[in-house]
Amino acid sequence: MKRRNVLAGFGATFLAGCSKVGDSQPMQKLFGLAQDWHRGAQRTLAGRNALAREFSPSDISPYFRGNGTTDPAEADYKAHAAAGFAGWTLAVGGLVERPLQLSLEQIRALPQRTQITRHDCVEGWSAIGQWTGPQLRLILEGAGLKPEARYIVFRCADVLSGSNYYESVDLVDAFHPQTIVAHRLNGAPLPVKNGAPLRMRIERQLGYKHAKYVKAIEAVASLEGIGGGKGGFWEDRVGYQWYAGI
Amino acid sequence: MKKHRLSTRLWHWVNLLALVILFMSGLNISNAHPWLYWGQWGFQPNTAWLAVHRWPGWATIPGSYNLAVARDWHILFAWVFAVGLLLFLLIALFNRHLGRDIVPGRREWRWPAIRADIAAHLRFDFHHGEGKYNFLQKVAYGLVLFVLLPLMLLTGMAISPGFDAAFPWLIDLFGGRQSARSIHFIVAWAVFGFFVVHVLLVLLSGPIGQLRDMITGGRYDEAA
Numbered sequence: 001m002k003r004r005n006v007l008a009g010f011g012a013t014f015l016a017g018c019s020k021v022g023d024s025q026p027m028q029k030l031f032g033l034a035q036d037w038h039r040g041a042q043r044t045l046a047g048r049n050a051l052a053r054e055f056s057p058s059d060i061s062p063y064f065r066g067n068g069t070t071d072p073a074e075a076d077y078k079a080h081a082a083a084g085f086a087g088w089t090l091a092v093g094g095l096v097e098r099p100l101q102l103s104l105e106q107i108r109a110l111p112q113r114t115q116i117t118r119h120d121c122v123e124g125w126s127a128i129g130q131w132t133g134p135q136l137r138l139i140l141e142g143a144g145l146k147p148e149a150r151y152i153v154f155r156c157a158d159v160l161s162g163s164n165y166y167e168s169v170d171l172v173d174a175f176h177p178q179t180i181v182a183h184r185l186n187g188a189p190l191p192v193k194n195g196a197p198l199r200m201r202i203e204r205q206l207g208y209k210h211a212k213y214v215k216a217i218e219a220v221a222s223l224e225g226i227g228g229g230k231g232g233f234w235e236d237r238v239g240y241q242w243y244a245g246i
Numbered sequence: 247m248k249k250h251r252l253s254t255r256l257w258h259w260v261n262l263l264a265l266v267i268l269f270m271s272g273l274n275i276s277n278a279h280p281w282l283y284w285g286q287w288g289f290q291p292n293t294a295w296l297a298v299h300r301w302p303g304w305a306t307i308p309g310s311y312n313l314a315v316a317r318d319w320h321i322l323f324a325w326v327f328a329v330g331l332l333l334f335l336l337i338a339l340f341n342r343h344l345g346r347d348i349v350p351g352r353r354e355w356r357w358p359a360i361r362a363d364i365a366a367h368l369r370f371d372f373h374h375g376e377g378k379y380n381f382l383q384k385v386a387y388g389l390v391l392f393v394l395l396p397l398m399l400l401t402g403m404a405i406s407p408g409f410d411a412a413f414p415w416l417i418d419l420f421g422g423r424q425s426a427r428s429i430h431f432i433v434a435w436a437v438f439g440f441f442v443v444h445v446l447l448v449l450l451s452g453p454i455g456q457l458r459d460m461i462t463g464g465r466y467d468e469a470a
Contacts, residue, residue, distance in 0.1 A: 015309045018267070022308065022315060034322035038408070046412030053414045061287045118286055118423060120407045122313065124279035125289035126423050204408050239314035245408025246321055 039243045042204075048172050052203035055116040055128055064129045064185060066193030067121060069158035069165065072213055077157045085197035090139075090181070094153070094218035097144030104183065104197055110134035113180050121207040122240065129194075131201050132184035137175045139217065145171075149219035153226055154200050154211035160233060167211040168223055168231040168242075169202055178203040181214065206244035208234045248463035249378075251343065255460055257334040264327040265437065267307060267319055268398075272434055274306035274316035282431055286422035295428070328399050335391065347378045348388050354381045372451045378466070386440065394437050401430035 021027050072078075080088050085104060092100040114132040140152070152174040156165035173179055180201050183190055190196040195212025202209040209232070223229060228236030235242050250258075281294035291297065303309040307319050338344045353359065363381040366374050374380055379387065403409045404417045404426035420426035448456045458464065 011304060014266075015304070015307065018307050018319070019309065022319065031318040031322055034318075034325055037325060038321060038406075042406070042408035042412055046408070050411035052407070052410045053417070055286070059286060061289070065289045118407075118410070120405075120423065121289075122278070122317075124275070124427060125281075125283075126287040127289050128287045204411050206407055234314075238312070239318070241314070241317060241321065246406040 035241050035243050035246075038246045042245050043172065046204075049176060051178055052117055055118065057116065057130070059128050060116060060130060060186060061127045064119070064127050064191075064194055065125070066191075067207065069160055069212065070193040072158040072192075074157060074159055077213065080157075081192060081196070088197050088215075090198060090214065091216040092139055092143045092218075093216065094220050095146040095149040096140075096219050097146060098142070100139070100143050102139070107134060107181060107183060107198070110138055113178070114184075115178055115180070115201070115203070117178070117201070117203050119207055119210070122244065130184075130186050131180060131182040132187075133180040133182040133198075133201070135177060136179045136181055136200070136217075137177075139181065140174060140219070143219075145219050148221045151220050151223055151231070153218040153220055153223075154214050155216035155218060156211050157213040157215050161237070163227065163233065163237075165211065165213070165233045166227055167200070167202075167209050167233065168220075168226070169205075169209065173202055173204065176202075176204070181217075204245055208232065208240060209244050247466045249459050249466040250463050251341065252463065253334065253337045253341070254343065255463060257330055258460055260326065261330050261334070264323045264330060265441070267323045268327055269434060269438060270305060270307040271316040271319040271323070273301040274308065274311060275313060275320060276431065277301055277306070277311050278313045282428040283424040284421065284428060285424055286417075288424040298431070324402060327395075331395050331399065344391075348384055348391065350381055350384045350388070351377075354384070370450060372447065386443075390437070390440050394433055394440065397429065397433045398437065401426045401433065405430060 088104055090100075090102045090107060092102065111134060112132055113135055114130060116128065116130045118126050118128050120126050136152070149171070151168045151170055153166060153168045156167075158165050169179070178201065182195075182199050182201050183197055185191065185194050190199060195210075195214070198214045199212040200210050200214060220226065223231040223242075227233065230236045230239075231242040232240070234240040276298055277300055280298035280300055281288070281291045282296040282298060283289075283294055288294065303311075306316070308315045335344070338348075354363075360381055363374075366372075366380070367382060372380070372383075377384075400416060401420060403413070404420050405423060410417060410423070417423055417426060420429055455464075
């Protein structure tokens, strides 16, 4: 009985210690470094432009689970949805030479890429779907990035727990061949639960990076001053890792 | 001559810390979606092959559900575990610890010898055999070093979406991403099983001396 108490005490002390150490500045720094090392290792081993696995139509899962926001409640979004997103525009701005306002027709008129890929959620589940849309690089090349641009930020129409969803990637993932602005899923217009009318596909990272309901794309030099400054809704809110390749 | 080399002792304790943190933060991560699937995809709990228990706070890092913090710990200690394992295996290969002490010799693979070894274990006689370790010990350590721990590392990499682009064959090897996730979970519990048996046997074979030797190195008596 005594020994069990000693063990329980030891376990509780270990957990309390972990929590203290985990919250400390040096440990937070180490957590960030470990993330950077994983990104470095993955990009060194794979190459910056290596493609995520693409599947055949028979691999597509029976349906594609919606997660996070699945039905934005904002009046503006609801009005667009009721109108079949006919008036939806994608703004491209920030550190670009030529800011753009793209209609859905203009986005559909660009050269398209269709890819069947696996979507891995940070929670652990996976689904496979077929996505169609123009490569983000085409849009960024059209707008012309200024030399000081380092990150691409995706601004979304949905509000979750009081703040707008947003996400960001660095230029390696922004210019990756499989990074597309998708408007079709499995051969049909994107359903609302999966991000209608436009969502990002960042195929080498976890699901929360794949911003849905995208309204604007912004080139920036730094992520500071955007939202909570950590580069994304979940990064700000609960501390999810900004690099989600692991 | 020391019973345990410095490299063995260092790795033993660093690896223990890494495995405890990886296991407990892994249980917290498991709580995010406690269902396991086979194949590439899986997201419907009713198609899961296993509905996993929800692990209580005292068993997880951090002590309540927090996927972000659990992943911070898991991602950092994955490095400690992976680099430690690779270094230990390389050093143990070159100083012949693996060849001399871990891999069983041809004579030990004979059934009468194995039977005698099992019988000795059942009599709680653990100090037998001609080398540093007896046959069952060698098999257990070999299984952990060459199969279970490398599987943890490889399935962990296969679950990471960034590695999909680097090593698609690795994901295929395990039968898909969700299969790799299931194997990661199963092997984690196999490692936990080894941990329990290992600690029990230390307790049964003079725990004070064993602990002292794994810290100071102890002395290896060739004649014993």
